[in-house]
Amino acid sequence: MTAPLTDLIAIRDLDRAQVDDLLDTARELLPIARRERASVPTLRGRIVCNLFLEDSTRTRLSFDLAAKRLSADVVDFTAQGTSVKKGESLLDTAETLMALGVDLIVLRTSSAGAPVQLAREVAVPVLNAGDGWHQHPTQALLDALTLLQHRDDLTGAKVTIVGDILHSRVARSEVELLRLLGADVTLVAPPTLLPDVSGWGVTVSADLDAVLPTTEVLYVLRVQRERLHRAFFPSTREYARVWGVDAARLRRLPGDALLMHPGPVNRGVELTSDAMADPRAVITEQVTNGIAVRMACLYRLLSAAPRPEVDA
Amino acid sequence: MTRLLDADDVARMVRRLAHEILEGNGGAAGLVLLGVRTRGVPLARRLAAAIATIEDVDVPVGELDVTLYRDDLALRDPMPIGATDVPPDVEGRTVVLVDDVLYTGRTVRAALDATSALGRPARVRLVCLIDRGHRELPVRADHVGKNLPTAAEDTVVVRLAETDGVDEVVVGAGR
Numbered sequence: 001m002t003a004p005l006t007d008l009i010a011i012r013d014l015d016r017a018q019v020d021d022l023l024d025t026a027r028e029l030l031p032i033a034r035r036e037r038a039s040v041p042t043l044r045g046r047i048v049c050n051l052f053l054e055d056s057t058r059t060r061l062s063f064d065l066a067a068k069r070l071s072a073d074v075v076d077f078t079a080q081g082t083s084v085k086k087g088e089s090l091l092d093t094a095e096t097l098m099a100l101g102v103d104l105i106v107l108r109t110s111s112a113g114a115p116v117q118l119a120r121e122v123a124v125p126v127l128n129a130g131d132g133w134h135q136h137p138t139q140a141l142l143d144a145l146t147l148l149q150h151r152d153d154l155t156g157a158k159v160t161i162v163g164d165i166l167h168s169r170v171a172r173s174e175v176e177l178l179r180l181l182g183a184d185v186t187l188v189a190p191p192t193l194l195p196d197v198s199g200w201g202v203t204v205s206a207d208l209d210a211v212l213p214t215t216e217v218l219y220v221l222r223v224q225r226e227r228l229h230r231a232f233f234p235s236t237r238e239y240a241r242v243w244g245v246d247a248a249r250l251r252r253l254p255g256d257a258l259l260m261h262p263g264p265v266n267r268g269v270e271l272t273s274d275a276m277a278d279p280r281a282v283i284t285e286q287v288t289n290g291i292a293v294r295m296a297c298l299y300r301l302l303s304a305a306p307r308p309e310v311d312a
Numbered sequence: 313m314t315r316l317l318d319a320d321d322v323a324r325m326v327r328r329l330a331h332e333i334l335e336g337n338g339g340a341a342g343l344v345l346l347g348v349r350t351r352g353v354p355l356a357r358r359l360a361a362a363i364a365t366i367e368d369v370d371v372p373v374g375e376l377d378v379t380l381y382r383d384d385l386a387l388r389d390p391m392p393i394g395a396t397d398v399p400p401d402v403e404g405r406t407v408v409l410v411d412d413v414l415y416t417g418r419t420v421r422a423a424l425d426a427t428s429a430l431g432r433p434a435r436v437r438l439v440c441l442i443d444r445g446h447r448e449l450p451v452r453a454d455h456v457g458k459n460l461p462t463a464a465e466d467t468v469v470v471r472l473a474e475t476d477g478v479d480e481v482v483v484g485a486g487r
Contacts, residue, residue: 028377037430040380041381070380
């Protein structure tokens with residue numbers, strides 16, 4: 001029996017059985033989007049609150065659609081024009097949301113660790129939709145789902161992650177999940193954008209061109225310009241030349257390899273437009289799979305947590 | 313546990329139910345069999361095989377997983393969701409829902425919701441191998457293999473070769 005999910009904060013909180021269950025569930029939920037009636041009544045009457053304290057359009061839209069495909073009601077609580085701007089603390093906000101009767105909180109925040117703190121304070125499940133440089137577990141799960149649609153097994157699969165590892169919650173979740181699934185991960189990053197990765201169980205390289213011929217999955221991270229308060233590299237042109245992926249570089253990648261990116265892409269910086277159009281790119285599949293993975297997480301979190309006053 | 317029906321009994325019921333379905337529908341035209349997971353699926357396949365023998369027509373068979381349509385999600389342990397694999401042409405056809413045991417009627421209600429999410433069938437019929445009574449919803453089967461009066465505490469188990477290695481129906485008395 002798979003252990004029930006009470007919150008989803010970080011990949012390292014999950015065991016292999018829970019990951020497999022979430023991915024299996026997502027696979028079964030995928031076809032719902034293609035049905036004549038593209039929703040199921042499973043979470044009817046449940047209220048999902050999207051508490052987004054950091055700008056995000058795509059992730060919020062994906063969570064919004066995931067909840068709606070399961071017939072949950074969605075309330076949005078964004079930082080713009082709300083009391084958070086007036087200095088209300090996260091826990092005060094949480095208290096308000098509880099009083100309003102929400103059944104689950106999806107939290108996106110620039111503060112690493114805030115979801116853990118919130119989960120300790122509230123009685124409802126908390127789903128981390130990205131916290132600072134820390135974790136973005138649903139991104140890693142949707143990437144794993146995408147990979148497993150192309151590979152039966154990730155044991156020993158050679159995955160190269162290139163880009164700004166230092167500021168990347170995606171990279172942290174990605175590495176944890178890929179290691180759990182048995183993949184061999186190589187990180188390629190400018191030295192200024194590489195944190196201390198001892199204990200991550202990964203290989204580090206500074207030469208992208210050298211690792212490409214043996215790479216089975218090339219995962220290109222987004223250059224997070226909004227996070228770069230200091231000068232970590234001389235210019236975006238310099239970054240694109242050394243660390244960016246273009247069609248010429250993709251010729252070094254094996255023909256059956258996969259090219260992934262968490263979106264949104266800075267065209268011409270980490271990926272060129274012709275690289276995005278490469279047949280090995282599965283970036284749009286990642287977006288589609290994101291909804292199914294988030295549906296699976298909502299379903300598991302809310303079906304594992306019976307509400308106190310259920311009328312049988 | 314007492315064995316009430318054996319493999320020969322099950323085979324006879326399936327043959328009779330196939331005849332009843334064809335008689336009720338006036339032939340095999342427009343029929344789609346949807347097995348409710350788990351044991352409704354092999355039953356639906358057997359009914360389709362029986363219909364093929366009788367009328368020499370291959371009726372499409374689909375699988376329906378009703379987990380996402382249940383109204384008792386929070387009352388149960390988390391269940392794995394099974395595949396819903398349905399023939400594309402439910403629209404305008406006669407859907408025959410196939411289940412092993414008809415009990416409270418809640419699974420059937422969920423199956424009706426699941427079916428209508430796939431399209432608009434012209435009509436929906438219900439076939440079950442065992443009707444054990446104790447309905448909690450106004451649901452009635454069109455074709456029943458065997459009516460089995462039970463106490464609410466009893467357990468009724470249908471076993472099929474495809475899922476359990478043997479064809480039989482067993483009943484256990486409650487406490």
